[in-house]
Amino acid sequence: MIPAAQLDYWVLSPLFVVAGFAVLGLILEAALGRRYRFVVQTIATAIGLVAALVVSVLVYGDLRTPEEAGHVARGAVEAEGAVTVDGPGVITWIMLLVFALLSLGLFAERRFEAGMSPFTGRAADIPGSDEESQAVQHRLEHTEVFPLMLFALSGMMLFATANDLITMFVALEVLSLPLYVLCALSRRRRLISQEAAMKYFLLGAFSSVFFLYGAALAYGYSGSLNLTIIDEAVSARADSGGLLLVAMAMIAVGLLFKIGAVPFHAWTPDVYQGAPTPVTGFMAAATKAAAFIALMRVFFVAFGGASWDWRPTFWVVAVITMVFGSVVAIAQTDVKRMLAYSSIAHAGFLLVGFSAAYVGIANEAVLTSVSSVLFYLVVYGVATIGAFAVVSVVRDSAGETTHLAKWTGLGQRSPWLAGTFALFMLSFAGIPLTAGFIGKWGVFAAAWAGGTWPLVVIGVLASALAAYFYVRVIVLMFFTEPVGDGPTVAAPGVLTTVVIALAAIVTVVLGVLPGPLLDIVQHAGAFVR
Amino acid sequence: MTEYITLSFLLFTIGAVGVLVRRNAIVVFMCVELMLNATNLAFVSFARQHGNLDGQTAAFFVMVVAAAEVVIGLAIIVSIYRTRRSTSVDEANLLKA
Numbered sequence: 037m038i039p040a041a042q043l044d045y046w047v048l049s050p051l052f053v054v055a056g057f058a059v060l061g062l063i064l065e066a067a068l069g070r071r072y073r074f075v076v077q078t079i080a081t082a083i084g085l086v087a088a089l090v091v092s093v094l095v096y097g098d099l100r101t102p103e104e105a106g107h108v109a110r111g112a113v114e115a116e117g118a119v120t121v122d123g124p125g126v127i128t129w130i131m132l133l134v135f136a137l138l139s140l141g142l143f144a145e146r147r148f149e150a151g152m153s154p155f156t157g158r159a160a161d162i163p164g165s166d167e168e169s170q171a172v173q174h175r176l177e178h179t180e181v182f183p184l185m186l187f188a189l190s191g192m193m194l195f196a197t198a199n200d201l202i203t204m205f206v207a208l209e210v211l212s213l214p215l216y217v218l219c220a221l222s223r224r225r226r227l228i229s230q231e232a233a234m235k236y237f238l239l240g241a242f243s244s245v246f247f248l249y250g251a252a253l254a255y256g257y258s259g260s261l262n263l264t265i266i267d268e269a270v271s272a273r274a275d276s277g278g279l280l281l282v283a284m285a286m287i288a289v290g291l292l293f294k295i296g297a298v299p300f301h302a303w304t305p306d307v308y309q310g311a312p313t314p315v316t317g318f319m320a321a322a323t324k325a326a327a328f329i330a331l332m333r334v335f336f337v338a339f340g341g342a343s344w345d346w347r348p349t350f351w352v353v354a355v356i357t358m359v360f361g362s363v364v365a366i367a368q369t370d371v372k373r374m375l376a377y378s379s380i381a382h383a384g385f386l387l388v389g390f391s392a393a394y395v396g397i398a399n400e401a402v403l404t405s406v407s408s409v410l411f412y413l414v415v416y417g418v419a420t421i422g423a424f425a426v427v428s429v430v431r432d433s434a435g436e437t438t439h440l441a442k443w444t445g446l447g448q449r450s451p452w453l454a455g456t457f458a459l460f461m462l463s464f465a466g467i468p469l470t471a472g473f474i475g476k477w478g479v480f481a482a483a484w485a486g487g488t489w490p491l492v493v494i495g496v497l498a499s500a501l502a503a504y505f506y507v508r509v510i511v512l513m514f515f516t517e518p519v520g521d522g523p524t525v526a527a528p529g530v531l532t533t534v535v536i537a538l539a540a541i542v543t544v545v546l547g548v549l550p551g552p553l554l555d556i557v558q559h560a561g562a563f564v565r
Numbered sequence: 566m567t568e569y570i571t572l573s574f575l576l577f578t579i580g581a582v583g584v585l586v587r588r589n590a591i592v593v594f595m596c597v598e599l600m601l602n603a604t605n606l607a608f609v610s611f612a613r614q615h616g617n618l619d620g621q622t623a624a625f626f627v628m629v630v631a632a633a634e635v636v637i638g639l640a641i642i643v644s645i646y647r648t649r650r651s652t653s654v655d656e657a658n659l660l661k662a
Contacts, residue, residue: 245600256611306660
């Protein structure tokens with residue numbers, strides 16, 4: 037007789053709410069007539085996200101400090117050791133839910149395609165076939181995208197809080213599989229959308245097997261998949277542990293793939309370019325956040341005792357990621373590809389904060405590696421969703437015009453739109469008075485305190501390099517005469533306008549007044565073991 | 566004991582090399598599945614070595630996930646095949662810098 041698991045349903049409720057609404061979405065899909073589905077699904081998804089957000093905030097307020105914790109740490113290991121609900125974890129939940137709410141606005145925007153969603157009407161149709169035009173004629177829409185997004189989100193939330201390598205693997209797949217499907221569903225340019233999905237799928241499956249084999253080796257080394265018990269085995273080791281080194285390397289490969297760090301970045305530009313723009317925004321912001329917290333949790337909690345074995349590797353990865361992303365972005369002619377390389381560079385900056393492994397001073401709230409990365413992820417994610425929202429607005433008759441040459445003179449045609457895009461670019465570049473500056477300052481300060489000052493120097497130089505191509509886009513939009521008719525800007529619907537405006541406001545407010553959020557992330561504390 | 570781990574490592578390597586050198590998306594995907602099964606072998610061998618059940622349960626989780634992955638993967642590959650009449654990963658090259 038196996039005893040039933042003891043679950044504290046209250047602290048785990050955000051996960052249940054999101055997964056529950058995803059299942060509800062499937063039921064609605066089956067039960068409702070086609071005419072009502074889109075609106076009902078959108079509203080149900082929004083209700084689910086807001087409910088989960090409210091519950092997460094309440095759970096965060098309830099987190100207790102364990103008595104024996106040396107550093108400020110809040111929360112506890114729940115669900116029989118499978119999930120850790122702690123300060124950084126719940127903040128990540130809240131962050132992911134906010135990203136999802138913003139992305140939902142883009143998912144549900146129907147203004148650009150004559151009253152239809154940005155997703156293909158019937159994915160099974162061959163592009164360019166009669167069936168496809170019939171699907172357009174009958175105004176078919178795939179409303180399954182909303183439950184798919186919620187399933188991906190539930191996987192991300194679990195991924196960021198998993199305390200067990202097999203739970204983490206399942207969460208990794210739960211977040212990836214819906215994203216593979218979503219990537220293939222673009223309404224326009226379906227060939228490259230399908231191609232992006234196939235590349236993402238094959239490479240994603242390949243990398244997650246590496247993660248899994250690493251988990252198997254870590255299990256072989258320690259006799260358990262639980263991060264806490266692996267930590268005990270690692271801290272008590274007497275030998276150099278060749279098995280452990282291979283395990284750490286393989287787990288790192290799987291996780292670095294998800295955050296898009298060099299040399300595991302090859303999928304990023306293709307997938308970002310091919311996927312439907314709302315999905316790209318969601319994926320770029322939320323996947324990176326979830327995967328980064330998972331990466332930090334595995335290496336700080338399970339392999340913390342071997343930090344001198346893994347830190348040098350991550351220093352190298354951080355440097356080549358920052359430099360490679362910034363240099364290659366300069367050569368891009370496509371806005372979405374440029375943003376993809378920019379996201380690779382940002383992964384490098386985040387790795388600087390992470391690999392410093394700065395845990396702060398006991399019982400004092402300072403900017404540690406964890407809290408600076410959390411702040412950076414919020415800043416980067418919001419600006420990313422905003423930037424992709426702008427990309428979805430600049431269009432011509434064939435859909436979005438992502439070629440940079442078509443963006444010349446955008447500032448003269450629609451100054452507000454170009455102005456907000458310029459704001460996001462400045463934030464990415466880390467110019468003072470935007471949120472990106474505080475974010476970069478945070479990770480560099482943590483790295484400095486952690487003693488890895490050479491990384492900080494290279495990081496500052498790389499951001500100067502990156503600033504070049506961000507500013508180039510601004511120059512292109514404002515100070516270059518438009519070619520021919522210039523870019524066409526579709527009048528954005530209410531939802532897209534709200535998303536762009538909110539993202540811009542957050543970017544400015546966090547740049548001018550970062551205090552409150554910095555305070556929150558500083559009090560998030562360390563990961564609970 | 567060591568033999569099983571060695572076999573699992575060999576299978577994993579064969580799968581990894583297959584992913585890198587084969588050009589047909591279906592075969593690439595089969596190689597990924599081979600790697601997953603190599604991982605399962607490692608899990609159950611380690612479970613026997615440590616004398617606990619964690620590794621065996623892990624193998625079950627992996628099987629379920631692999632099945633779900635097949636569904637998604639084949640759907641994507643079939644939709645590409647219907648469009649292009651080919652599943653070669655070299656011919657899918659519209660996305661370039």
